[in-house]
Every structure is written in C-alpha cells, then in structure tokens.
Amino acid sequence: MAVNARSAVACLKHAARVMVPRGAGCVLYTGSTTGMLGGLAALPYSLSKATVISVVRAAADELARSGVRVNAISPHAIATPLLLRSLARLHPGVPDEQLKRLVETGMSDLRGAVLQVQDVARAAVYLASDEAKFVTGHNLVVDGGFTASKRIGTPEASSTAS
Template sequence: MKSAQAQSTVGPSIDIFLWDSKGKEGTNQQTTVQSNPWDLMNDDDIGVQIFAVDMLRSLARDFKLNSCNDFLLKRTRLFSTRAGGGHGRSRLEGKVALITGSASGLGKATAQEFIQQGAHVIIADTDSELGQQVAKELGPAAHFVQCDVSVESQIAEAVETAVARHGKLDIMYNNAGITGPAFPPSIADLDLEEFDRVMRVNVRGAVAGMKHAARVMVPAGAGSILCTSSISGVLGGLGPHPYSISKFTIPGLVKSVASELCRSGVRVNCISPGPIPTEMSVREIGQFYPGATREQVIEIVNGVGELKGAKCEEKDVAQAAVYLASDEAKYVTGHNLVVDGGFTCFKTLSFPPPDQFV
C-alpha cells in the first residue's frame, strides 16, 4: 500500500479512505490521508477508488461549510447591490455625499438610501431643527449643516465641512428647490421678484453647488454631481411658470457642465421625477382641494400616474440617485433620468366621441 501525504491548500484536512490496487490480492488495506481531494484525484501513481458517500459527506461538512466560507463571502460582495444584504458590499461604500434640501422629502429619502448603501452623508438644509433631527435619526453616518443654497458662501462652507470631516467629496446632490406661488398667475401678471426668488434657489443654487463641488472633485479626478429637475422641465403646463422654467433649465445646465467636467473624470446628471406625494407636493396641491383630507390628496397625486400597477414613491427617486452616484453609472454623464412611469411618453388625443356626430 502506497501512502499518500499532502498538505491541504483549501482548508481543514479531510479523511479519505483509499483502496490500494497494488496491495496483495484478496486484501483491502485502508490508508487514512490528510490531503487536498483534488490533488489525490490527479495522482497517477495510485489507483484510487473513493467512496462517494463518505467523500460527499466530508466535503459538505468540512470543505463547503468551513473552507469555502471566506471564499463565498468575498464573491458575494462582488454581486451584492443591496445594503444590509448579509455580508454584501454596498453600492456606495466609503463614499462621501452632500445633499442639499435633505431634511425632508426626496432629499431625506435619498440621504437614507445613500447611508443604507454605505455612504457618509452631509445633510444640508435651511431648517436647522428638522435637519438635526434627521441627522440623529439616520445615525452616525449623517451630519447636519445649515445651508441656504441661495447664499453661495453657505454652499462653500457645506462642501468644506464634508472635506474636513471625511477628507473628500464623492457625490454632490443639488436637490434643494422651491415651487413658488401655489396659484400661478398668467405670464402677463408674473411677479418678476418671485420669479427671481425661485430661480435663485432652483438654478443659481445648483450652479453654486456644481462650482464648489468641482473645486474638490476636479483635482481628485473623480466625482458625481446630481441635480433634481422635474417632469415640469420636460413638458410645459405642469407647474407655475417660475418653477417650470427653472426645471427646464436644469437639464441644459447639466449638459453644459458635463461637457467640461467629463475631461476631469467628473460625471454630471439630473433626475426628473414624476408626481410624488411628498410633504411639499401634498401641501401645495392640497391648497387646490381645501375640503380634501391629506389621504385624499395623496390619492389624487398617485392617480396621475400612467404605469399600471405601480406608483411613484420617494424611494424610487432615491434609488435612481444611488444608481447615478454609484460606479454602476461610471459611463453615464450629461443625462436626464426621467422617473415618471411613462407620464411624459405620450399624450392622449382628445377626440370628441363618435356619437356626438350621429
């Protein structure tokens, strides 16, 4: 009986019973070896018959459950796309994000999603009380800074805070925005001071965010800048003139800045959400329905959607932001990602009913 001794290279040694075909006729000698089973199977010097049941049991008990554990965990990290998914690697792990207007609504939902995906988030908002509350709610990965995006110096300070705390800024999400008057006047009666106020927040604030993010990202040679637009910037007549004009401006701004920053490895994109029952939209639309409850207004907003069997939620926009901010979108820049369930894809022809002409 030839003995075989080998060092296992894949984990704990396992006992395999071998029959030596060179042993004396009529005698079956057993040899217990500690070896890598795959090495034994390739040994031309030994005629080996392996008891399948014993081997499978041994592999299942020792090799699969113990030896492969680390291997499987490492492979899982490569394919995981969800936070909290066991030992999976998160999509934004180690990244640092600054989100304006993130004490409520879409900004808060996005901050929460970013943190779940492994990012550190700077919550930037004008509402100090609510912002601090949200940062506390989201945990140690969140930090609040008071920031009015219409004041450039405050945006600069928010960016500086991110860099001071974390040493870098990977994601700048210009999300802060206002709608302007709930009851829009005609263009002939438009208050240009109100128009300027909306543009100062929605457009100038985004430009300032891009400017100061670029000062950090360009030297680093990487980064993702996001902006929130709207379907009111895709189709006319969906909102007050100041709001619609500001949102039409965002995709053009994104393309203009993306054309420059792509040469520095920085991506710039925007998201245009469809109707979503956020706190702001429910409050604004509720003014048109003074007799409706909050739940009824939410139902009205959800009823505007076109995609059967689904409704647009804050989380849908947040997940779109995760995609654009992540390395999964490494070759996407200058893009307006419309999240509207097909709302802007078509318009129903309002032909009169046939029986009208009978």
C-alpha cells in the first residue's frame, strides 16, 4: 500500500503544484487488472492498485478544470523475470517454460498476440501525447480481453519434478 497507493497521492500532489498554474499537464499512473478484479493477486497489492485507479478518477474530475489530464494504464500479466519467479513460488514443480507459456497464452483469449512491456509503453506514449488531448479519467486496460472473460489456465506440476 505504501508504495502504490501513497506514492500515487504524493505524485499527484507534487505534479498538480506545477501543472495547475501552467494550465496543462498529464499525470499517468500504472494500475493493474488486479485492481479491477478480485482473486488475481495478494489482497494488499490488489487494494493498492484499486486505490490507484480510484485516485485517477477522482483527480481527473478535480484537475480537468485546470487543463490537467489524469489517466492510468492497467496491464495484465507480462512474462517478466519478476512475475515468473512469483509464479514459481506459487506453483512449485512447474517448469519455468510452462509458467511462461501460461502467462503468454493462458491468461487471455486473444490469440496471435502476446502482451509485452513495449505494448504498455506504447499505451503510455499515446496517453501522454496530444493524440489523447481529450482523454482524462480513463483507465486503459491492456489485457487482451482478460477482464472480459477472466479465465486462467492452471499449470500442472511436471511428473518428472521431484
């Protein structure tokens, strides 16, 4: 909570001090699908990301009158080393390659595409650009439709694992 929720409020406080007098600006947060749906992550993490998404909505309303846009990007799981280590702890005995496959293909019904860090970066570039000049209070969900279906394949432990 301290890192995600408190830093979101602190960031907003300091950004608004600079942006409001200028009459323009863009504050961009990282939410998560875990802040939108229950049961995807540990409760404190999910609560902190839900708080970030709520801060976006509340701040967008307040700061729009000053020309400041506030948005969030909520990506779903990306097969980063950090996530794969966490999954390995949750699913001991499941081979790393199988966990990677689960993240890349088992957490979305959108076939032919795998969520990568660059996809989230592209979403950020869009929301920070003039192309999104009329977008505020929005949580851009980058999840391949996961939040529309909420299906996760369950990894099976390898029979060769000891």
